[in-house]
Amino acid sequence: MLTARDLAHAIGGRRILDGADLDLARGEVVGLGGPSGSGKTTLGRILAGRLAPDRGEIRLDGAIPAPARPGVPAPVQHAPQSAELAVDPRWPVRRILANGLPPDPEVLDALGVRTEWADRRPDQLSGGELARVSLARLFHPGLALLICDEITSQLDAIEQDRLLRALTRLCAGRRIAVLLISHAGALHARFCDRAMMLDGGRIVRPPGRARFPTGA
Numbered sequence: 001m002l003t004a005r006d007l008a009h010a011i012g013g014r015r016i017l018d019g020a021d022l023d024l025a026r027g028e029v030v031g032l033g034g035p036s037g038s039g040k041t042t043l044g045r046i047l048a049g050r051l052a053p054d055r056g057e058i059r060l061d062g063a064i065p066a067p068a069r070p071g072v073p074a075p076v077q078h079a080p081q082s083a084e085l086a087v088d089p090r091w092p093v094r095r096i097l098a099n100g101l102p103p104d105p106e107v108l109d110a111l112g113v114r115t116e117w118a119d120r121r122p123d124q125l126s127g128g129e130l131a132r133v134s135l136a137r138l139f140h141p142g143l144a145l146l147i148c149d150e151i152t153s154q155l156d157a158i159e160q161d162r163l164l165r166a167l168t169r170l171c172a173g174r175r176i177a178v179l180l181i182s183h184a185g186a187l188h189a190r191f192c193d194r195a196m197m198l199d200g201g202r203i204v205r206p207p208g209r210a211r212f213p214t215g216a
């Protein structure tokens with residue numbers, strides 16, 4: 001479904017990515033680890049079309065993805081670490097969720113987004129509630145890949161577990177691939193079909209077991 005070949009990107013003269021290759025199939029959940037500063041967010045932003053790489057090619061179902069156009073939701077969506085930075089703090093939840101398209105009730109239900117939050121602003125939600133709203137707004141009928149960039153790092157273990165279970169179940173049912181960026185190998189073992197890591201600007205298999213016996 002998505003292939004990335006020979007991605008390279010430098011920031012401030014430092015090579016962050018240097019020949020990174022990645023293949024993701026429809027519906028699979030893949031973990032991406034690597035030390036802090038290794039380029040996980042940079043890679044996620046490039047895959048989502050938010051940052052142009054210096055070199056390399058990304059294809060989606062064999063074709064180069066079209067540039068983003070206002071009002072047309074992209075098939076690859078990037079959920080950043082901080083949900084607060086992803087949404088307009090002045091908007092009520094109903095407006096955040098609309099995001100150009102009417103919200104899908106099945107998505108809201110699966111992610112536990114409650115109707116009574118509709119008129120609240122982001123600062124009137126808990127961190128876990130805002131994370132759910134922020135994720136729900138990214139779903140649309142053409143979504144092929146959801147890049148989740150440390151989306152649960154600010155949540156407690158129980159909320160983290162609940163949210164990732166709901167998200168991976170929803171994506172599995174719709175054959176949406178998930179790239180789960182996290183430092184936590186335990187999350188990859190629990191929720192991912194396989195895991196990779198960034199090392200020296202390339203994507204490699206992590207030491208030890210990289211393919212897990214079951215998914216979520």
Ligand SMILES: Nc1ncnc2c1ncn2[C@@H]1O[C@H](COP(=O)(O)OP(=O)(O)OP(=O)(O)O)[C@@H](O)[C@H]1O
Binds near residue numbers: 011016038040
């Ligand atoms: N706009 C920028 N200007 C300067 N340096 C940047 C910029 N964006 C990223 N970097 C640097 O690029 C490197 C890779 O950053 P990136 O956020 O991709 O790493 P990461 O693996 O996601 O890190 P973390 O796990 O800490 O979130 C870091 O050293 C970071 O400081």
